[in-house]
Amino acid sequence: MxxxxxxxxxxxxxxxxxxxxxxxxxxxxxxxxxxxxxxxxxxxxxxxxxxxxxxxxxxxxxxxxxxxxxxxxxxxxxxxxxxxxxxxxxxxxxxxxxxxxxxxxxxxxxxxxxxxxxxxxxxxxxxxxxxxxxxxxxxxxxxxxxxxxxxxxxxxxxxxxxxxxxxxxxxxxxxxxxxxxxxxxxxxxxxxxxxxxxxxxxxxxxxxxxxxxxxxxxxxxxxxxxxxxxxxxxxxxxxxxxxxxxxxxxxxxxxxxxxxxxxxxxxxxxxxxxxxxxxxxxxxxxxxKPQTSAAPPTDPALELQILRELSHSLTNKPDINEVCQLVINGIQKAVGMRRVALLMADRSGNKLIPRKVAGPGTDSWREAFVVARDGTGELGVLLPQKVCGIYQPARQAGTPGSDPWLCQVPALTGPLLANGRLVGMFYADNADINAVPDATQLISFSHFVQHAQLCITLLSSH
CATH class of the missing domain: 1.10.3210.10 (Hypothetical protein af1432)
Structure with missing residues (x-):
């Protein structure tokens, strides 16, 4: 030619x-x-x-x-x-x-x-x-x-x-x-x-x-x-x-x-x-891209302090926003996860959408981090089962949405249930730091999610 x-x-x-x-x-x-x-x-x-x-x-x-x-x-x-x-x-x-x-x-x-x-x-x-x-x-x-x-x-x-x-x-x-x-x-x-x-x-x-x-x-x-x-x-x-x-x-x-x-x-x-x-x-x-190259450290002392605050808040009439903010702070600062999101059901009840997000690079989550309640769609693989767990990306996972790390890196996920029905979830990852959360982090994460679950259970019983 x-x-x-x-x-x-x-x-x-x-x-x-x-x-x-x-x-x-x-x-x-x-x-x-x-x-x-x-x-x-x-x-x-x-x-x-x-x-x-x-x-x-x-x-x-x-x-x-x-x-x-x-x-x-x-x-x-x-x-x-x-x-x-x-x-x-x-x-x-x-x-x-x-x-x-x-x-x-x-x-x-x-x-x-x-x-x-x-x-x-x-x-x-x-x-x-x-x-x-x-x-x-x-x-x-x-x-x-x-x-x-x-x-x-x-x-x-x-x-x-x-x-x-x-x-x-x-x-x-x-x-x-x-x-x-x-x-x-x-x-x-x-x-x-x-x-x-x-x-x-x-x-x-x-x-x-x-x-x-x-x-x-x-x-x-x-x-x-x-x-x-x-x-x-x-x-x-x-x-x-x-x-x-x-x-x-x-x-x-x-x-x-x-x-x-x-x-x-x-x-x-x-x-x-x-x-x-x-x-x-x-x-x-x-x-x-987050500016640091290492995952944040865990902090057992801070974990205990925040768990005490959560227990105290649940003895009174709990405020769901206050409880969930404490949980997010605990997952980020005590469990050692850079990015955290709380997703709750939208008005249709068919999707989980961000209610609270924290950490670098999470601005796009407010409009793009949407998980179908039936587990379908690009982000459906992140949907937690009935207990907290560690999400491991598939080797050939695609890159959905506007975030380059969702579905691409190991993450912690935990369900929020009301009368046995999934109404929300917590998600946490470390973005480009491809560190797999360990068993200790999963246990600590589960403790925080359980307190949020207790709050929802108390509120749904009133």
Missing amino acids: NSTQAWVNYLSKVELPVLANTLRRINELADSTSSTVHQLADVILNDAQLTSQVLRLSNTVFYNQTRTQVGTVSRAITLIGFDAVKSMAISSLIVDTLLARSDRSHLLQCLARALHAAVQARCLLPKRNEQALEEVFIGALLMNIGELAFWSCDTEQADELELLLQGGEPAVAAQKKVLKTTFVEITRGLVDAWSLGPFIKDVVSAGQPNSKASSLVRHSVEMARLSEKGWRGAEMDRVLDALAGEVGESTATVRDQVRINAGEASKIANSLGIPQVAALLPDGREAT
């Missing part, structure tokens, strides 16, 4: 025909009639993984600021909007399709950059109508689709280009040497071949952009690339000045905002189930 068109044809017809066709179908849907809502829902529902991803994203604050629980694709379209769901579907398709094909470091880095730029563009855009928000998000995500598609393929040219880049060859020169074209040219060809729309065509075109939104996308992509080397420097200052002019804010305000947006990009990456990409985002590792 020695021309742009040859690469476009190869990627479209040989390597990625399903992705190309699905993206084309989604992009050709207009949101002018209710029938297209059903058409979009049908495209998504045809793929179980895509359906799961869209529903997961629909329940993140990034898309769903009302925090109204979304359980169906049609409900997501109604509540959050056609364009937002279309945007989720495209981003999920790109991520799932490409990562299923390759785990090359260049692909992961390129995906991290694309997702970071997409979140930045969406968060920085001054005009906040839904269509414009999703247009800039997808524009930034797909601005380097040629590079993304190339690195997902197991070809001799990919191996050869990788070696040249590792040897320090300038990127564009290396691309021309190996591909006889550039990623930019391949991207422009794919935008046409896959019918990705006039806005993205403007974003990737050679001349000056036709709109401020297109210019914002270009600068967001450039800023995402530069941020991989830090937030300071002459080039970064120049891009931030340009962004400030486009959004009508001071450079200092934009500088602060893009740091916040980078953290938002990490949350989206985790919501998509790609912690390996989240770790490559600026500040992403710090946002999702």
Whole structure:
């Protein structure tokens, strides 16, 4: 293959025909009639993984600021909007399709950059109508689709280009040497071949952009690339000045905002189930990873003290919130577990959702840590049996939800029962510290959970 068109044809017809066709179908849907809502829902529902991803994203604050629980694709379209769901579907398709094909470091880095730029563009855009928000998000995500598609393929040219880049060859020169074209040219060809729309065509075109939104996308992509080397420097200052002019804010305000947006990009990456990409985002590792490398120590003296406080509180009219807070403190500080959650049944009674969380990296749990009471779903394996136990992850466990360690690391789980019926559970882990809780910790954890159980039993008997 020695021309742009040859690469476009190869990627479209040989390597990625399903992705190309699905993206084309989604992009050709207009949101002018209710029938297209059903058409979009049908495209998504045809793929179980895509359906799961869209529903997961629909329940993140990034898309769903009302925090109204979304359980169906049609409900997501109604509540959050056609364009937002279309945007989720495209981003999920790109991520799932490409990562299923390759785990090359260049692909992961390129995906991290694309997702970071997409979140930045969406968060920085001054005009906040839904269509414009999703247009800039997808524009930034797909601005380097040629590079993304190339690195997902197991070809001799990919191996050869990788070696040249590792040897320090300038990127564009290396691309021309190996591909006889550039990623930019391949991207422009794919935008046409896959019918990705006039806005993205403007974003990737050679001349000056036709709109401020297109210019914002270009600068967001450039800023995402530069941020991989830090937030300071002459080039970064120049891009931030340009962004400030486009959004009508001071450079200092934009500088602060893009740091916040980078953290938002990490949350989206985790919501998509790609912690390996989240770790490559600026500040992403710090946002999702505890800062210490050792599990906290156990403290038998503190355990005894907190158990006494719990016993005292149960002799009076117990306050469930006070008791559960004491239990969480005990599990964290005395048992020696970094992260703890109390989950209780939601209004439907079908799910256990976080009531209290504690520890680093647990902010995402408030919206994403949901366990079905019947043990189904991605987090169903965490559901405790009738006694407290140590959860051991399966060797091939997936990475569900927006937390990279749930289901991946050993954890302590304990049930809360009311009249023999499961109404809640305690969960505790040490995040990235892959230390298996020992028998002593399990016994101490059980003591604390039993006090919470006693409180619920007393309250249910009144």
